[in-house]
Amino acid sequence: MARHTTIDVLVCGAGAAGLTVAIELARRGVSFRLIEKLETPFPGSRGKGIQPRTQEVFEDLGILDRVMAAGGLYPPQRVYREDGSHVDSDMAGRIEPTPAEPYHLPLMLPQFLTERILRERLGELGHRVAFGCELLDFEQDLDGVTACVAGPAGEETVSARYLVGADGGRSSIRKALGVDFPGKTLGVRAIVADVELAGLDRDAWHQFNQGDMARMLAICPLAGTSLFQIQAPVALEAPTDLSVEGLTALAAARTGRTDILVRSVSWASDYRMNARLADRYRVGRVFLAGDAAHAHPPTGGQGLNTSVQDAYNLGWKLAAALKGTGEHLLDSYEAERRPVAEAVLGLSTRLLDAQQQGGMRRGREVHQLDTGYPDSPLARELRARTGGIRAGDRAPDAPFQGAAGQPSRLFQLFRGPHWVLLAQEASLPEFKPRAGLHVHHVGPKGDVVDVAGHIQAAYGLARGECVLVRPDGYVGATFDAEQAAKLGAYLDSVGLQ
Numbered sequence: 001m002a003r004h005t006t007i008d009v010l011v012c013g014a015g016a017a018g019l020t021v022a023i024e025l026a027r028r029g030v031s032f033r034l035i036e037k038l039e040t041p042f043p044g045s046r047g048k049g050i051q052p053r054t055q056e057v058f059e060d061l062g063i064l065d066r067v068m069a070a071g072g073l074y075p076p077q078r079v080y081r082e083d084g085s086h087v088d089s090d091m092a093g094r095i096e097p098t099p100a101e102p103y104h105l106p107l108m109l110p111q112f113l114t115e116r117i118l119r120e121r122l123g124e125l126g127h128r129v130a131f132g133c134e135l136l137d138f139e140q141d142l143d144g145v146t147a148c149v150a151g152p153a154g155e156e157t158v159s160a161r162y163l164v165g166a167d168g169g170r171s172s173i174r175k176a177l178g179v180d181f182p183g184k185t186l187g188v189r190a191i192v193a194d195v196e197l198a199g200l201d202r203d204a205w206h207q208f209n210q211g212d213m214a215r216m217l218a219i220c221p222l223a224g225t226s227l228f229q230i231q232a233p234v235a236l237e238a239p240t241d242l243s244v245e246g247l248t249a250l251a252a253a254r255t256g257r258t259d260i261l262v263r264s265v266s267w268a269s270d271y272r273m274n275a276r277l278a279d280r281y282r283v284g285r286v287f288l289a290g291d292a293a294h295a296h297p298p299t300g301g302q303g304l305n306t307s308v309q310d311a312y313n314l315g316w317k318l319a320a321a322l323k324g325t326g327e328h329l330l331d332s333y334e335a336e337r338r339p340v341a342e343a344v345l346g347l348s349t350r351l352l353d354a355q356q357q358g359g360m361r362r363g364r365e366v367h368q369l370d371t372g373y374p375d376s377p378l379a380r381e382l383r384a385r386t387g388g389i390r391a392g393d394r395a396p397d398a399p400f401q402g403a404a405g406q407p408s409r410l411f412q413l414f415r416g417p418h419w420v421l422l423a424q425e426a427s428l429p430e431f432k433p434r435a436g437l438h439v440h441h442v443g444p445k446g447d448v449v450d451v452a453g454h455i456q457a458a459y460g461l462a463r464g465e466c467v468l469v470r471p472d473g474y475v476g477a478t479f480d481a482e483q484a485a486k487l488g489a490y491l492d493s494v495g496l497q
């Protein structure tokens with residue numbers, strides 16, 4: 001007889017999305033299982049760019065410094081001309097960090113290392129990935145999901161209150177739910193390979209024949225490894241040879257150089273680019289996250305980042321729902337994240353077009369810092385504000401001084417699974433403490449002293465105004481101190497009973 005396990009959440013797929021959901025559930029004490037059908041971790045570099053907004057998420061998850069230490073910044077792009085000479089340029093315009101936006105440049109780390117760091121963080125929280133466990137089938141009713149999982153010890157029935165389908169672009173969960181995945185195949189096929197290679201320096205991202213889809217070749221040193229990542233568009237139907245010899249021959253054919261020698265191949269793939277978006281992100285008790293919900297071309301380095309942020313949006317809502325907040329919180333996941341993915345699909349497709357014309361340049365739009373949820377059902381403005389921060393905006397960072405004189409930052413106050421209420425020179429006598437909500441008073445007599453005016457510059461709060469910041473770093477509500485009593489229903493509804 002098959003074994004039977006009962007948990008709160010079953011997360012299917014241990015890529016970037018599944019691992020992030022799992023960390024979010026683990027740090028809130030939710031009982032869950034993270035299953036992965038591969039026997040061992042995925043070995044490919046794939047999504048190697050960690051955008052500034054994802055760096056902020058990683059700071060909150062407690063892994064940003066590890067990611068930075070393991071990887072590094074992107075090297076300059078070295079564009080080769082027909083005569084063999086080259087010109088170097090920064091991949092993105094150099095944008096200085098600001099007090100409100102402390103991370104300003106994409107980091108580079110091959111996806112297998114990013115996932116390793118996520119797994120280590122999960123381990124610190126007392127959980128691990130169940131490798132070699134495949135979701136075969138599931139059904140759901142009003143109370144939960146019953147799944148059949150095949151693992152090393154045989155088949156098992158898992159009953160869960162919710163199922164998260166973080167099972168990648170070919171998501172069997174999406175298909176089983178009957179959710180359409182409309183969009184288009186972009187008519188571009190490409191190879192990507194992680195290789196040891198001789199003949200090129202590691203101080204630049206080498207780019208040959210930019211804009212010529214028949215001859216383009218990009219070879220990027222992968223930070224944190226001795227590998228290079230080779231990327232090249234290839235003909236739609238022609239056979240590809242991803243062996244050492246085949247890749248060396250490709251490099252010679254596209255560069256005219258015989259000194260670029262591939263020594264070994266640790267992972268290689270040949271894929272067709274798609275731009276697709278799931279019609280729904282939620283069906284009953286089942287949610288789609290990451291590539292299961294959206295497929296992008298790799299231009300602009302958005303896929304992994306969008307996937308991590310889906311998971312970061314969903315994790316705290318699932319934990320709150322398990323405490324009985326009701327359905328509206330879970331419904332807000334699709335309302336908030338699907339429009340973001342729609343915009344990202346448009347962006348990465350436009351960047352692909354620009355790349356095909358030889359003119360791709362990544363600007364601020366790829367950083368994902370301007371992502372917000374102003375139209376979310378969770379955004380509450382109890383008093384219309386004419387300027388400053390609005391409900392749904394990303395909550396900016398700001399350095400300040402603690403009342404005890406120590407330097408601090410808002411992101412330090414936000415770090416963790418709780419909500420934060422910032423009250424600008426406001427007294428809140430009626431406001432009772434609630435589990436999961438940290439209240440901070442900003443002002444000369446508060447615990448947060450805005451000595452350099454960075455909080456004022458970023459939030460623009462007048463005396464008596466308050467801002468409620470969600471666990472995922474977006475503003476949930478803005479209100480006047482005297483309206484605090486009216487906020488009770490909102491707080492109840494988001495799990496802060």
Ligand SMILES: Cc1cc2nc3c(=O)[nH]c(=O)nc-3n(C[C@H](O)[C@H](O)[C@H](O)COP(=O)(O)OP(=O)(O)OC[C@H]3O[C@@H](n4cnc5c(N)ncnc54)[C@H](O)[C@@H]3O)c2cc1C
Pocket residue numbers: 012013014015016017018035036037038042046047048049111133134135136166167168169171172192269271289290291292298299300301302303304305307
């Ligand atoms: C060739 C290639 C190049 C890319 N380049 C870039 C890039 O440059 N920049 C960028 O940002 N993104 C890039 N991406 C996209 C990026 O890799 C994805 O957006 C990211 O991996 C999505 O993470 P995910 O967790 O949603 O899905 P995945 O990483 O695909 O993880 C899904 C996991 O679910 C597992 N799974 C599937 N079905 C089951 C099942 N039934 N039971 C148990 N487990 C299951 C799979 O084995 C897999 O490990 C690239 C992707 C590919 C394929």
